Amino acid sequence: MSPEKGVQIVDGFPFRGDVRILLRHESGLVVMDKPVGVRSHPNTAEEDPRALLTCYYDSGSESYFLPGGRGPRANFFLINRLDAPTSGIILGAFEEETAKIVRAQFAAHLVEKIYEAIVFGEGIGRQQVWRDVLRKDRRNGSLRVRKGGNQTAVCKVRELAMARTQFPLTRIELSPETGRSHQLRVQCAERKIPIVGDKTYGDFRRNREIFRQIGTKRLFLHAQRISCEFNWNGRVVHIDVVSDTPAEFDQLVRYEPKR
Numbered sequence: 001m002s003p004e005k006g007v008q009i010v011d012g013f014p015f016r017g018d019v020r021i022l023l024r025h026e027s028g029l030v031v032m033d034k035p036v037g038v039r040s041h042p043n044t045a046e047e048d049p050r051a052l053l054t055c056y057y058d059s060g061s062e063s064y065f066l067p068g069g070r071g072p073r074a075n076f077f078l079i080n081r082l083d084a085p086t087s088g089i090i091l092g093a094f095e096e097e098t099a100k101i102v103r104a105q106f107a108a109h110l111v112e113k114i115y116e117a118i119v120f121g122e123g124i125g126r127q128q129v130w131r132d133v134l135r136k137d138r139r140n141g142s143l144r145v146r147k148g149g150n151q152t153a154v155c156k157v158r159e160l161a162m163a164r165t166q167f168p169l170t171r172i173e174l175s176p177e178t179g180r181s182h183q184l185r186v187q188c189a190e191r192k193i194p195i196v197g198d199k200t201y202g203d204f205r206r207n208r209e210i211f212r213q214i215g216t217k218r219l220f221l222h223a224q225r226i227s228c229e230f231n232w233n234g235r236v237v238h239i240d241v242v243s244d245t246p247a248e249f250d251q252l253v254r255y256e257p258k259r
Contacts (some may be wrong), residue, residue: 006075008021011094013066014054016051016054018035021033022089022241025216025237026231027093028094028225030076032090034090036246038051039051039052039249040084040090041057041081052078058075063078076092077095078090079091079099080179082191085198085218085219086222087225088115088224091231101230105228109177112175113179113223114225115173115175115223116174116222117184117195117196118172119188119192119193120206122168126158127157129156130155131153132186133147133150133153134147134148134153143181145183145185151178153186155175155187156175164254165253185219185221197218197219210252214251216248222225222243223243225241226239
């Protein structure tokens with residue numbers, strides 16, 4: 001049977017056609033580049049055309065699976081997640097043992113993650129370390145993250161460049177040491193420098209104006225680089241992968257409104 005339109009088959013599994021495979025390692029590790037709007041996994045066990053793979057998902061094992069699948073390629077295990085509005089690098093593995101090993105590296109904060117974002121505002125400075133305590137609120141099926149609670153969130157922040165468009169904008173690099181839900185979006189918003197395009201924690205009025213001017217609706221947050229080491233088959237595997245910053249980032253900071 002030929003694959004559906006917009007689907008690419010990798011080891012028998014139907015990945016969305018717009019998901020780029022950046023690296024496949026012999027350990028079974030797969031490094032992917034996820035576009036904006038694609039979910040890391042479905043919200044139910046059923047197939048979801050907006051998810052990373054277009055097949056069933058088991059939340060218990062955190063893996064995609066094919067009904068009736070057999071053998072070494074029966075599951076594809078998610079290792080980390082990105083919010084649907086965030087683009088960039090996400091990891092998975094065809095081997096459960098590899099998934100367990102790399103997940104443990106994430107849990108021990110041994111994975112280096114670098115994000116790039118464009119925020120409203122200026123005066124961030126060369127380097128900062130943000131430390132916050134966050135909590136999750138779920139109401140009517142929606143997740144909101146706020147200050148308070150018992151989840152420590154730590155992130156290193158570095159200013160990359162400023163842009164003077166209609167609104168002051170700053171391009172920043174974010175290196176989170178923790179991986180809390182919505183962490184980077186909330187930490188930026190709490191410092192009055194919301195990420196451009198954030199429809200949950202952002203500046204809605206300025207978002208609308210930016211979208212109207214450049215014609216692009218997205219969250220300007222991109223998971224740009226990931227680096228880690230893990231032991232596999234008696235040797236150390238080093239992974240260091242970079243995803244190109246989306247063209248919309250340059251388009252936004254270079255935009256000059258018509259007079």
